[in-house]
Amino acid sequence: MNTNPKIAVFGGGSWATAIVKMLSENLEQVGWYMRSQSAIDYIKENDHNPNYISSATFNVNQLYLSSDINEMVKYADILIFSIPSAFVKTELDKITEPFTSKIVFSAIKGIIPESGLIVGEHFNKILNVPIENIGVITGPCHAEEVAMERLSYLTIACKDEEKAKLVSKFISSHYIKTKISDDIIGAEYAAMLKNIYAIAAGIAHGLGYGDNFQAVLMSNSIREIKRFIKKVHRMKRNINNSAYLGDLLVTGYSVFSRNRMFGNMIGKGYTVKSAMMEMSMVAEGYYATKSAYLLNEKNNTKTPIIDAVYQILYENKNPKTIFKNLTELID
Template sequence: MENKLRFGVFGGGSWGTALVKMLSENQNKVGWYMRNDSAIRHILKEGHNPNYLSSVEFDVDQLNLSHNIDQIVEASDVLIFAIPSAFLDGELKNLHVNLKDKIIFSAIKGIVPESGLIVGEHFHNQYDIPFENIGVITGPCHAEEVALERLSYLTIACADANNAKLVAQGLKSDYIRTKISDDIIGTEYAAMLKNIYAIAAGIAHGLGYGDNFQSVLMSNAVREMKRFIDRVYKMKRNINNSAYLGDLLVTGYSTFSRNRLFGNMIGKGYTVKSAMMEMNMVAEGYYATKSAHLLMDKLEKKSKTPIINAVYQVLYKEKSPKKVFEKLTDKLD
């Protein structure tokens, strides 16, 4: 049954492509904004994204594609943003349509560098969107497995339970299970933090640490995640739920994880710049590491986040991954 709300997805990457695929299972029409005009022309002609998840075939009659962000905003009731956090503010500067009365969901796992805020807080502070009209879409769910229609799970978080249910209904299918949550701040911070820990797991792998150490690293990471989120926004939550622990594990261990791949390259001796150039993809955890470290420093809680601190030293202070992780091993239990 079609959801009566009109959905628009913003972002032409792998996760944006996966979201359009999921929505297409339930909607007669899905809005899709991407800035790459040649990719739009290719999709309209060939029925698939030439750059990301190219195996996914679309019925182009279901798609309202445009490189004009205003057009897709005007045509949509629910706006789902899947633009990398480092580029979100720049894209929004092209917007000339009022976002008032729109329901905005973030599928972005990162911090907006210009404001230092998670995406939901950025929309609330910069665009006066009430929190009840802001939500988060989190995993554990890799875009590549959505493309393969492997059973996956999403958590839809929003202060307004009805908005969460409507978006959950729009995304669910035979291969997508959805659940709702009211922990919008916690789930969004968890989605950001797990990328940092995935970089740590990748660095460890690149340095030659084995599965025994990785298990200790992930065990410490989930406890560190809990301390971080509780310090930023304390409420009753079970950190072992899928939106927190599950998303952390899949990002830390999966071969599909770009953040783990990025960390693995750093551990093997690549510079940050060379790793990013070779990947040709955005590792959200790189930007999140700086924001998370600065926030804990400001709150004078840096001693509570040794894994984040270690990744920060490697990525931003150009410290030796080998020496930094040797010190980190003494801080884990």
């Protein structure tokens, strides 16, 4: 395995920008694919992303920027995808360069709507990337705090421990601590599911529920995550680790959480469409809710919180009524 690989990040949003910043601490050059050529031109001129976490500045001489996804696939040995899950397939469909021999890491905390799969499974089952070449970057880490270089923790999961260690080394810095894991499927499902519970937390806040209820909601949420993941991928894991519980808590409580913000707007009476129009960023939990609900129809796990969020977002049920019912189903 190449111990001095070329690494590229795919995506132009806040989390992609944060990952480029982390890698820039350790690499002489970082590849960065963005579909917007105007955003690339702006970065070259002004040293920061025009649209997301603009406080994160770059030495543009370190960046290999391109709006040609095939150029970036050809360039890199390790591909880190941080594109909103709703747009992943559209971007992947552009790729003509062979990449089944590449190491592919997902930093996408969502599910691909077209296949109903988490990103790692999509790469493996649909695009034939070997499972040992697939990894996940996850954990309780907001892009905005990375930009401010506030201490954050990430979990790097891969079946191949050496590849996890390699990516971990290039992401670590004085403000980023990392640990490795072999629970690639469970960690990625947890990263997807916690967005749904953050929406639930936001809805509760919008409806006027207080901190006491929020604590009970989060307590039930981690148990629901444990039941769900156990059904889809049974293995030994500590659900209280930061990749699971930590990520849930920061997404459920933080002012930086777009999923909580989205839920809060729904709780205050916004329609799904109007809430989405007002937000400048994608709330991954919206798409994850439908996929998790449909998957659970086959697995038949007890998930009253997912069910409640689904009814509100996709069946246009009244949030106040649904949450009143939910209070009788959780403890």
